[in-house]
Amino acid sequence: xxxxxxxxxxxxxSSCSWTNPDNRPVWNAFEQHLVPENxxxxxVSLPLTAPxxxxxxxxxxxxxxxxxxxxxxxRDASELWTDLGSDWxxxxxxxxAGVPFRAAATPPWFLCSFLGRSMFDxxxxxxxxxxxxxxxxxxxxxxLMLSWLDRLAAGADDAYExxxxxxxxxxxxxxxxxxxxxxxxxxxxRLYAFAVRGxxxxxxxxxxxxxxxxxxxxxxxxxxxxxxxxxxDVELEQALMTDPVESIRLLAARRFVKPDDESERDRED
Amino acid sequence: MLPLLLSLVLFGxxxxxxxxxxxxxxxxxxxxxxxxDAAAKWALxxxxxxxxxxxxxxxxxxxHPINVVGDAWGDTAExxxxxxxxxxxxxxxxxxxxxxxxxxxxxGDWLGRSSFSIPPREEDGHETTEDDQ
Numbered sequence: 001x002x003x004x005x006x007x008x009x010x011x012x013x014s015s016c017s018w019t020n021p022d023n024r025p026v027w028n029a030f031e032q033h034l035v036p037e038n039x040x041x042x043x044v045s046l047p048l049t050a051p052x053x054x055x056x057x058x059x060x061x062x063x064x065x066x067x068x069x070x071x072x073x074x075r076d077a078s079e080l081w082t083d084l085g086s087d088w089x090x091x092x093x094x095x096x097a098g099v100p101f102r103a104a105a106t107p108p109w110f111l112c113s114f115l116g117r118s119m120f121d122x123x124x125x126x127x128x129x130x131x132x133x134x135x136x137x138x139x140x141x142x143x144l145m146l147s148w149l150d151r152l153a154a155g156a157d158d159a160y161e162x163x164x165x166x167x168x169x170x171x172x173x174x175x176x177x178x179x180x181x182x183x184x185x186x187x188x189x190r191l192y193a194f195a196v197r198g199x200x201x202x203x204x205x206x207x208x209x210x211x212x213x214x215x216x217x218x219x220x221x222x223x224x225x226x227x228x229x230x231x232x233d234v235e236l237e238q239a240l241m242t243d244p245v246e247s248i249r250l251l252a253a254r255r256f257v258k259p260d261d262e263s264e265r266d267r268e269d
Numbered sequence: 270m271l272p273l274l275l276s277l278v279l280f281g282x283x284x285x286x287x288x289x290x291x292x293x294x295x296x297x298x299x300x301x302x303x304x305x306d307a308a309a310k311w312a313l314x315x316x317x318x319x320x321x322x323x324x325x326x327x328x329x330x331x332x333h334p335i336n337v338v339g340d341a342w343g344d345t346a347e348x349x350x351x352x353x354x355x356x357x358x359x360x361x362x363x364x365x366x367x368x369x370x371x372x373x374x375x376x377g378d379w380l381g382r383s384s385f386s387i388p389p390r391e392e393d394g395h396e397t398t399e400d401d402q
Contacts, residue, residue, distance in 0.1 A: 092310060093298040094289075097321025 017065055020121045024060040025068075027053070066118040073114035077106050141165045142172065149175035157186035160194060173204050180205075185215050192222050196230065208232050216245040223251050232256070286325055288386035291333045294324040334383040340390045341379035345371055 017023045035049055036042045042049075080102050087095025116122060144162030149172070151158065165172075179191060192210030194200065207230050210222030223240065226232075232240075240252035285291045298320060304310050310317075349367040352360070381387065 088310065091289075091295075091299045092303040093317055093321040093324060094292065094295050095321075096314060096317040097295065097325045099318055100322065 016120045017118065017122075018057070018061060023065045023068070023121060024057070026059045026064050027056040030056040066114070069114060069117035069122075069124075072117055072122075072124050073110050076113035077110035080106055080109060142169065145172060146175050149179040152179040152183040152187040152190065154182070155184055155187070157184060157190060159190055160199075165199065168201050168204065172200070176200060176205060185213075185218050188213060188215075189218055189221060192218070193225070196225070196227065208236060211236055211240060216243070216248060219243070220245070220248050220251060223248065223255065226255075284385045285333055285383060286329045291336075291386060292325065292328045293332050293336070294328045295321065298324050334379070337379060337382035337387075337389075340387075341375055341382050343390045344378045345375040348374060 021028060030053060034052070036045055084095055084098070084102070087098065141163045142165060145160060145165060148158070148160045148162070153175070176191070180188065183191065189210070191205065192207075192213070195202075195205040195209055196207045198207070208226070211219055211226070211232065213219050213222065219240070237252070237256045240248060241256060243249050243252065286295075289296065304313055349370055350360075355363070
């Protein structure tokens with residue numbers, strides 16, 4: 001009974017690693033090549049495929065997946081020795097004193113890692129390192145941003161739908177300038193809104209850039225949508241207060257003229 | 270029970286000597302007796318291994334425990350004798366308790382500082398008194 005319980009717990013734990021399709025190559029191959037797709041044949045062959053499937057599970061759990069993780073466990077164990085090289089150069093005696101402890105710890109460490117990786121779905125070190133090096137999300141974000149800016153430059157007016165960027169590059173600055181030069185009014189509004197949200201650095205595209213746009217409707221919409229905490233420099237304030245378009249002048253007066261100034265002006269009048 | 274306690278203390282001592290600031294003897298060996306070229310390093314490896322182990326043990330069992338005596342006394346004095354928040358009267362009333370507690374607090378603190386990597390009082394923002402030295 002006790003042995004059965006132990007075996008059952010092992011099988012249950014092993015299923016943790018088994019939940020990842022990458023860890024069950026025998027089952028995958030069996031399911032792909034030997035299980036009939038036709039419903040009738042599937043039902044007829046079930047008495048044969050069910051026990052064979054069970055054998056595939058056992059083979060994956062006890063032989064194939066453990067064999068797959070031996071190299072990762074070896075890599076884990078070898079990490080105990082990674083800084084020995086620098087110790088050899090810089091802290092010779094300290095490094096040498098550590099050798100017996102590293103040697104004693106290596107087999108149990110390998111065993112723990114091997115058992116853990118056999119039983120649980122722990123990502124392979126190699127895969128983890130590839131993910132780390134490629135920094136896929138950041139590359140994707142930059143590529144998506146570049147493609148969006150190019151679309152705006154070509155006349156599209158869709159919003160940017162990608163992950164936030166960690167770093168703004170000179171390539172993106174060049175694409176942004178192209179987009180500003182060639183985008184239509186809707187596209188430029190998208191860019192200015194993007195600047196207000198603080199995505200490109202302020203020296204590349206200031207949040208108030210839209211207030212200088214050649215199109216008065218763009219200027220008006222930008223001014224009405226500009227958050228109150230965005231500072232507008234005095235020269236730009238004056239330009240908007242004396243804008244050729246009356247609706248912009250009125251809007252600018254509402255935003256920039258403080259009540260005190262107004263009452264003073266009324267008194268002067 | 271005794272071997273368990275001893276191994277706990279030894280394991281604990283390991284914690285203190287994982288910090289290079291607590292390995293005075295090993296640091297001295299590394300600094301002054303490391304051979305320059307690789308061939309000499311390989312030739313000396315068996316001796317260096319033994320010397321390194323001895324030095325680490327000396328650090329763990331002798332040098333580091335001696336080194337922390339001052340800090341252990343500083344902690345004890347601060348806790349039981351020099352508490353700035355207590356009035357003179359309360360300190361006088363408390364004196365007999367402090368006398369009884371002093372050896373226990375001192376030994377406990379000293380064992381803790383010998384076994385684990387606890388920053389010295391000076392680094393922890395305490396002023397070093399003459400007693401500490």
